[in-house]
Amino acid sequence: MKDFKIVFTGTPGAGKTTAIAALSDTPPVTTEVRNSDARLDKAHTTVGLDFGQVDIGDGQCVRLFGTPGQARFEFMWRIVATDAAGLVLLIDNSRPDPLADFAAYLDAWRDLLPNMSCVAGIGRTEGRARPTVDDHADLLASRGLVFPVVAVDVRRRDDVLMLVDMVLALAQTRA
Amino acid sequence: MQNPSSPSRLKLLAQHLSENDLARIAAFLRVGCSRLQCSWELVGDGPAHLLLCGRDLPRAAPDAMPSLSVTDAQPGRPVGRNALVRPLQYDAFMDALCALEGRLLGKAPAPAALTYITAQPLGETTPALLPSLLPGARCRLLRWPPSAVLQAHRHHRTLASFLSSRHLDLDELARLSNVERSLCDEFAATLVSLGFLDVQPSSASSSTAPSTSLPTFSPAPSPAAPRRAPVPTGLITRIRRSLGLGR
Numbered sequence: 001m002k003d004f005k006i007v008f009t010g011t012p013g014a015g016k017t018t019a020i021a022a023l024s025d026t027p028p029v030t031t032e033v034r035n036s037d038a039r040l041d042k043a044h045t046t047v048g049l050d051f052g053q054v055d056i057g058d059g060q061c062v063r064l065f066g067t068p069g070q071a072r073f074e075f076m077w078r079i080v081a082t083d084a085a086g087l088v089l090l091i092d093n094s095r096p097d098p099l100a101d102f103a104a105y106l107d108a109w110r111d112l113l114p115n116m117s118c119v120a121g122i123g124r125t126e127g128r129a130r131p132t133v134d135d136h137a138d139l140l141a142s143r144g145l146v147f148p149v150v151a152v153d154v155r156r157r158d159d160v161l162m163l164v165d166m167v168l169a170l171a172q173t174r175a
Numbered sequence: 176m177q178n179p180s181s182p183s184r185l186k187l188l189a190q191h192l193s194e195n196d197l198a199r200i201a202a203f204l205r206v207g208c209s210r211l212q213c214s215w216e217l218v219g220d221g222p223a224h225l226l227l228c229g230r231d232l233p234r235a236a237p238d239a240m241p242s243l244s245v246t247d248a249q250p251g252r253p254v255g256r257n258a259l260v261r262p263l264q265y266d267a268f269m270d271a272l273c274a275l276e277g278r279l280l281g282k283a284p285a286p287a288a289l290t291y292i293t294a295q296p297l298g299e300t301t302p303a304l305l306p307s308l309l310p311g312a313r314c315r316l317l318r319w320p321p322s323a324v325l326q327a328h329r330h331h332r333t334l335a336s337f338l339s340s341r342h343l344d345l346d347e348l349a350r351l352s353n354v355e356r357s358l359c360d361e362f363a364a365t366l367v368s369l370g371f372l373d374v375q376p377s378s379a380s381s382s383t384a385p386s387t388s389l390p391t392f393s394p395a396p397s398p399a400a401p402r403r404a405p406v407p408t409g410l411i412t413r414i415r416r417s418l419g420l421g422r
Contacts, residue, residue: 172411173343
């Protein structure tokens with residue numbers, strides 16, 4: 001039986017590396033380097049991929065992959081997404097235009113979304129009232145897409161588990 | 176004239192509205208209660224604080240009951256002030272109600288409550304306004320629901336996830352999600368009322384009835400539907416167990 005692969009993608013600083021670290025049984029493999037992009041308010045950024053795994057017994061595991069967030073590494077996204085059953089799209093709501101970010105990621109993943117179990121997690125909503133999670137859901141609806149859009153704090157393991165739970169629910173109905 | 180109730184409990188008088196309108200309003204009030212400062216009761220007659228009317232409203236006297244009208248959209252004709260357009264939309268309704276509620280609470284003394292004799296009694300039918308799905312009907316989300324709907328119960332998010340990728344009947348939904356069938360019924364009825372659910376008739380009647388996002392009423396409780404494809408209990412169940420996600 002194939003392992004189950006979930007990919008975490010989304011804007012720089014949205015918490016992809018943190019989310020994977022929250023679930024992984026083993027210390028996650030990261031490719032973080034010192035950030036040289038002045039537009040990003042963070043000390044380190046992922047330039048390759050992040051990897052973690054959850055052992056489910058009998059030699060099988062859930063493999064968790066994180067893509068680099070910066071658009072210049074977009075070519076990596078599809079490589080990382082090969083054979084993925086689930087996609088967690090994380091949006092940092094504190095960035096200047098989170099809806100444009102969300103739209104850009106929907107465009108980038110457009111042809112894969114119909115066949116993947118996708119969930120969107122909107123992070124850092126506490127300090128910023130707009131756009132609301134419902135605004136993000138409206139954007140999704142305007143594109144004729146239907147998948148979960150929820151507020152998350154990826155520093156909380158329960159929130160990351162909630163995202164994975166929804167990916168599994170979608171995968172279960174697709175099976 | 177007496178005050179119809181205390182300020183924390185307000186009455187919304189519905190007149191000349193269709194069952195569909197009333198079902199939506201009942202659902203809006205239920206899922207949107209956290210946005211409101213007061214508890215709103217939908218009534219069909221008697222004293223009230225706000226009139227919601229399915230006909231054009233007469234020009235109001237200065238001390239008249241605040242009112243909203245519900246109209247059909249007409250191309251080229253702008254929607255009037257204090258008017259909502261069919262099909263009623265959750266956000267528009269709640270925004271209007273919140274604004275009027277603020278006006279009501281800010282007014283002192285409380286506005287005179289007028290008594291209308293209902294043209295369309297709600298009476299005891301009000302609690303049963305939410306539609307139930309025909310036995311075996313299969314439903315799927317047309318869009319991801321607003322936060323207010325999802326926050327109304329801790330299982331709503333899970334149920335919505337299951338309904339977002341394909342049509343499921345409510346027995347399947349209950350089985351896959353391990354959530355009580357009655358809650359699945361209630362959630363689906365709310366979504367139908369809000370216009371967020373595409374409903375397909377059961378396979379037995381699918382040749383005669385098209386898919387619809389409008390409610391299909393059932394006079395009797397839904398019996399158990401026949402089992403469909405087996406649930407993949409292997410890998411996903413083990414993943415859930417490993418992550419401590421058992422429901």
